[in-house]
Amino acid sequence: MEKLKVSDACIGCGLCVSQLEKYFEFNDEGLSSVKQEEVNEEDKKDLLNVIESCPVGAIVIEEEKEA
Template identity: 35%
Template structure:
C-alpha cells in the first residue's frame, strides 16, 4: 500500500503525523508529506485511521 498526500487539499493541521508518525511528517512549509515508499503491514491500520480522520480528505491510500 502507498500513501499519497494531495498537497493542494492539505491544510497542514498535523493530525496525520500525530496518528501515524512512521508514515507522515510535516514539511518545512507546514504541509504533510509521506516519507515512506510503501506503508508497512504494521502501519496500515494507523495510515487508514489518518486517512479517515483527515479534515481535508487530503490522504489517499493506493494498493
C-alpha cells in the first residue's frame, strides 16, 4: 500500500492544502499535515502534480511494505 507523507521540510506555503483538501490540512503550527494517508489510484495524478509543485519537495508517497 502507498502512503502519503509530509516531511519536516514543509514551510507552510499552503499550496498542497489549497489544491487537495482531501489529503492535506494545516496543523497547529501552520504547516501541512496529511489528512488521508491512503492514496487512491484516481487521485494519483493530482497528487503527483502537487508533489512536483511543492517548493521544498516535502511531500512523498512511500511504498508501505507488508509485514
